[in-house]
Amino acid sequence: MSELLDKRPFDFERQSSFPFMGDVVEVGRRYSVGVVGSTGAVGSLVVKLLCERNFPVGELRLFASPNSAGKWVETPYGQCQIEALALRKPPILEVVFMAAGAAVAKRWGWRFAHRGALVIDKSSYFRMKNYAPLVVPEVNGERGLRHQGIISNPNCTTIPLVMALAPLHKLFDLELITVTSFQSVSGAGKKGIAALATELTDYEAEPSTFSQRIAYNIIPWIGGRRGRHSGEEMKIIQETRRILELPRLPIQATAVRVPTLVGHGLAVHAEFRRKVDISKAFAAWEAFPGVKVVDDPSEGLYPTPAVAQGRDEVFVGRLRCDRGRHGLGFFVVADNLRKGAATNALQIAEYTLANSP
Ligand SMILES: NC(=O)c1ccc[n+]([C@@H]2O[C@H](COP(=O)([O-])OP(=O)(O)OC[C@H]3O[C@@H](n4cnc5c(N)ncnc54)[C@H](OP(=O)(O)O)[C@@H]3O)[C@@H](O)[C@H]2O)c1
Numbered sequence: 514m515s516e517l518l519d520k521r522p523f524d525f526e527r528q529s530s531f532p533f534m535g536d537v538v539e540v541g542r543r544y545s546v547g548v549v550g551s552t553g554a555v556g557s558l559v560v561k562l563l564c565e566r567n568f569p570v571g572e573l574r575l576f577a578s579p580n581s582a583g584k585w586v587e588t589p590y591g592q593c594q595i596e597a598l599a600l601r602k603p604p605i606l607e608v609v610f611m612a613a614g615a616a617v618a619k620r621w622g623w624r625f626a627h628r629g630a631l632v633i634d635k636s637s638y639f640r641m642k643n644y645a646p647l648v649v650p651e652v653n654g655e656r657g658l659r660h661q662g663i664i665s666n667p668n669c670t671t672i673p674l675v676m677a678l679a680p681l682h683k684l685f686d687l688e689l690i691t692v693t694s695f696q697s698v699s700g701a702g703k704k705g706i707a708a709l710a711t712e713l714t715d716y717e718a719e720p721s722t723f724s725q726r727i728a729y730n731i732i733p734w735i736g737g738r739r740g741r742h743s744g745e746e747m748k749i750i751q752e753t754r755r756i757l758e759l760p761r762l763p764i765q766a767t768a769v770r771v772p773t774l775v776g777h778g779l780a781v782h783a784e785f786r787r788k789v790d791i792s793k794a795f796a797a798w799e800a801f802p803g804v805k806v807v808d809d810p811s812e813g814l815y816p817t818p819a820v821a822q823g824r825d826e827v828f829v830g831r832l833r834c835d836r837g838r839h840g841l842g843f844f845v846v847a848d849n850l851r852k853g854a855a856t857n858a859l860q861i862a863e864y865t866l867a868n869s870p
Contacts, residue, residue, distance in 0.1 A: 543571030547606040550613030551575035558855040564589035626662030639665040650864040669853030671752040676827040677845045680797035685785035689763040695778040732770040776818025779845040816846040
């Protein structure tokens, strides 16, 4: 498809973005799609995945901050010009992926939705709002079908956590969890990646994106401050409870930034009301869509960021009984830009569009 598209003549003068599939191959319904934050770590991947996943795109509009407006970017569909969100009324689009932070989501989310778009937002802004379902399709995809125009995408750490916990909860009935995250620098977007790249070679560089130097270091604090908890820890706690529909589940969380590029890891200790059985836990993971077991320590095989990078699955392993007969310890890893962000957003759109009346 992209080969075909690249050969099509494109009138740079007349169009700031372009409909490109309408007259190529007409297979069922196609949608006008917008990507807000399209120059960022997540947004640029959304654009790539639209093509990779063969999303039924009929027209594509790319948005970013005024700093990027007017620039031309290469996409799998050909060149596209970045637009700023400047008008009071945004363009009428059918599906809008937002990955530009909470302030942009607050300002523009409903404006797109009120003009008919299904908005899938990656920021934290809508995550705890009752009117916006918080969705991981494999876990609670049907929740998204009751949307009022906006569906929220959970935090990049919460997504792999609930993917690993959901099948175990069904079997053994969750009672409490303790989780420590190991989060890569790309979780802080393109400036996080740039900070690590600079600091790895410049030993004198002052910390820029993170509170301390991240190169050759780990930082046990991510995000804003909520009392003695970091913002990231509260997101893990609140979002996990909301998605699993366990509002009083005791969760202890420690979020740690580590100097890896892509892939967030989680060391999880979970206790259950029913007696656990390792082989049943493995079988439940194997049967759960989107979860892949990597667990052969004798061969040096366990889930690592390197295993997860560039993949859409959530990898689980290091499974062992912990805290007696009702506890399990395990390790989870996912690509924070893919399943932790862009892939999950596209899956939400695919599931919702396919299952809406
Ligand atoms: N990175 C992750 O692993 C991850 C995972 C889950 C969720 N998220 C969330 O996804 C969102 C984007 O994160 P990111 O990591 O992709 O950040 P990023 O790399 O810093 O990209 C931010 C994007 O937002 C755009 N933007 C900034 N101000 C804007 C404005 N006023 N109007 C329109 N666009 C604007 C930027 O455009 P310019 O390039 O022009 O500045 C850029 O395209 C955030 O809410 C983040 O919390 C990120």
